[in-house]
C-alpha cells in the first residue's frame with residue numbers, strides 16, 4: 001500500500017521539515033560522491049546505530065517497511081499452508097504479505113477501544129499451524145508484545161514486532177523493537193524517520209538473520225536501501241528522542257484542549273512513565289458521519305483522516321480465518337479517526353487553533 005502523499009495531507013505542515021543537519025548531509029554527499037555509489041560508509045553507519053539502539057546484533061536494511069515485514073515472515077519460515085496471527089485492525093500490507101507467502105492470516109480481535117492485539121485472543125488463535133504472530137504498535141498505542149511473546153514462546157512461535165509507526169518508543173522500560181523476536185521498521189515518506197522509502201529488520205537471532213541474508217543476497221542485494229537514504233536517516237536517529245518529546249508535549253496540549261469534547265475521545269494506552277511515539281494520534285468519534293467530520297477538519301486546517309479499515313471487512317472470507325466476530329476491530333473500522341503527525345513538531349501556538357477546528361467540526365455535524 002502506498003502511503004498518502006503530501007497532497008492528501010494538504011493541511012499539514014510539510015514533511016519532512018527543512019533541517020540544517022540534512023542539508024549538511026547532502027552537501028557532504030555532493031562533495032565526496034557517496035550519493036551515487038553502491039557501497040560507502042552510510043549504510044554501515046545506519047546499521048550500527050540501529051544495532052546499538054536496539055542492542056540487537058543483526059540489522060538488515062531494506063527497501064521498505066512492507067518488504068521488511070515480508071523478510072521477517074520469511075525469516076520465521078512462513079510458507080504454504082501456515083497460519084500467521086495478527087489483529088484484524090492492522091496495516092493492510094501486513095495481511096497481503098502473509099497471503100503472498102501462501103499462508104493464511106488468522107485475524108483476532110483488538111482490545112476494546114484500542115488498535116492493539118489482545119493476548120487472550122491470540123492464545124485462543126494459536127494452533128499447530130501457527131508459524132508467526134504479527135504485533136503492531138499503532139497510532140501512539142503500545143501493543144502488549146512482551147506478554148504475547150511469552151505465550152508464543154511456549155509454542156515456539158516467533159513474534160514479528162511492527163515498529164514502523166513507533167521507532168524509539170518506550171513501554172514498561174522496554175524499547176519498541178526489542179520485545180519481539182524480529183522487528184520491522186519503515187523509513188517511508190510520511191514516517192517519523194524518513195528517507196522517502198526504506199525499511200529495516202532487526203533481530204538478535206542469527207538464524208533469522210541468515211535466512212534473510214540467503215533470501216536477499218543473490219550476488220546482488222535484492223531489497224536494497226541506498227547510501228543516499230542511509231545518509232539522511234542517521235541525523236534523524238540522533239534527533240529522534242528530542243522530536244518525540246516535542247510531539248508528546250503537543251499531544252498533551254491537544255488532549256487537554258479537547259478535554260470535554262464528548263463526541264471525540266483520544267485513544268491512548270500508555271502509562272505515566274512510558275514514552276510513546278506519535279506517528280498518528282487516534283480518536284474515537286462518537287457519531288455516524290465520520291467522512292463529513294474528517295473533511296470539515298481538513299477544510300479547517302487539521303490533518304484528520306479515517307483510520308485503517310478492518311482487515312476482515314475488506315478481504316474475501318476465504319482469504320483468512322477469523323477468531324469470532326471481531327466486534328472491537330469493527331468498532332475501530334467505523335469510528336477511528338487520526339491526526340497526522342507533522343503538526344506535532346510545530347510551535348505550541350498552533351495547537352489552540354487546531355483544537356478549535358476539531359471541536360467546531362465535531363459540533364457542526
Ligand SMILES: *Cc1c(COP(=O)(O)O)cnc(C)c1O
Nearest residue numbers: 064065066091164165186187188
Ligand atoms: C507504513 C507502515 C508499514 C509499511 O511501511 P512502508 O515503508 O510504507 O512499506 C508497515 N506497517 C505499519 C504499521 C506502517 O505504518
